Amino acid sequence: DAKTTQPNSMESNEEEPVHLPCNHSTISGTDYIHWYRQLPSQGPEYVIHGLTSNVNNRMASLAIAEDRKSSTLILHRATLRDAAVYYCILQKKSSGDKLTFGTGTRLAVRP
Amino acid sequence: DTAVSQTPKYLVTQMGNDKSIKCEQNLGHDTMYWYKQDSKKFLKIMFSYNNKELIINETVPNRFSPKSPDKAHLNLHINSLELGDSAVYFCASSPRITGGEFFGPGTRLTVL
Numbered sequence: 001d002a003k004t005t006q007p008n009s010m011e012s013n014e015e016e017p018v019h020l021p022c023n024h025s026t027i028s029g030t031d032y033i034h035w036y037r038q039l040p041s042q043g044p045e046y047v048i049h050g051l052t053s054n055v056n057n058r059m060a061s062l063a064i065a066e067d068r069k070s071s072t073l074i075l076h077r078a079t080l081r082d083a084a085v086y087y088c089i090l091q092k093k094s095s096g097d098k099l100t101f102g103t104g105t106r107l108a109v110r111p
Numbered sequence: 112d113t114a115v116s117q118t119p120k121y122l123v124t125q126m127g128n129d130k131s132i133k134c135e136q137n138l139g140h141d142t143m144y145w146y147k148q149d150s151k152k153f154l155k156i157m158f159s160y161n162n163k164e165l166i167i168n169e170t171v172p173n174r175f176s177p178k179s180p181d182k183a184h185l186n187l188h189i190n191s192l193e194l195g196d197s198a199v200y201f202c203a204s205s206p207r208i209t210g211g212e213f214f215g216p217g218t219r220l221t222v223l
Contacts, residue, residue: 034211036212038154042217043115043201043203043214043215043217044154044201044203044212044214045214046211046213046214048211049211085152087154098156098159098167098169099156099212100155100156101153101154101155103152103153
């Protein structure tokens, strides 16, 4: 299964930007990079995904390294409601396009 | 106007029983999934269906049988429940196989 490496936990102050890193050195050319988050006692929530170019949506931005071996999820202004586990996932065609969740990064937001 | 809904939210049952969890999505998506999240919070895919056809079937015991009566529904039937089946089960859907997935609120299954 596709392997991504994320820090176990991170902390941020409210209203400051947060950069969540992810390494995926085994990425293939057709693999999509997905980010999801899971708030306590809720189902995972889609955040963003991309292939090669940086992506922006109303929730976050995704910055993808030129060699695609790493990516960074950027929350522009963290709020208390952003406290969650953030998962970086490779969607690999060789695995039938399934998402393989890892352990993610637990983000704590300080008021 | 819930996008992906699951019933029941909680399910407590005895070992050996048969139970079903229902999932419905009103997003018009073609692909639906079942995931299992165990007590250590690992989230693992079990099945995926695309337009009512099985696409992914992970190494899941035969006691688990998904059924998709139509594109908007993917139900999960579990026979002869075991203690190790206790987990939170999430249903999800996506507009296409390489799109973002939208998850339901989960069904917490407890087998006694």
